[in-house]
Amino acid sequence: MKQKAADKVLTPIVENIDQVNGEGTVHYSLTKASKEQWNMLVGGQYQFDKHFQFRAEAGFLGSRSSLLFSLNYRFGIKHKK
Numbered sequence: 813m814k815q816k817a818a819d820k821v822l823t824p825i826v827e828n829i830d831q832v833n834g835e836g837t838v839h840y841s842l843t844k845a846s847k848e849q850w851n852m853l854v855g856g857q858y859q860f861d862k863h864f865q866f867r868a869e870a871g872f873l874g875s876r877s878s879l880l881f882s883l884n885y886r887f888g889i890k891h892k893k
Contacts, residue, residue: 848874854872866881867882
């Protein structure tokens with residue numbers, strides 16, 4: 813009984829998917845707006861030596877907040893003379 817009900821619903825869906833061959837259009841809408849008009853951003857970076865660099869940022873104001881930390885490494889590529 814459950815198998816027949818599932819087949820009745822799913823078979824047309826699977827057949828339609830097979831017919832489009834991976835091509836199709838997805839219709840959607842999106843309303844994009846900022847929750848707050850302004851955000852304060854404070855940060856800085858420090859370079860330890862020619863290879864390592866640390867960066868930090870903090871965003872705040874109103875209901876939004878964010879933190880960013882990164883450690884960067886720069887590869888030294890030696891050129892032949």
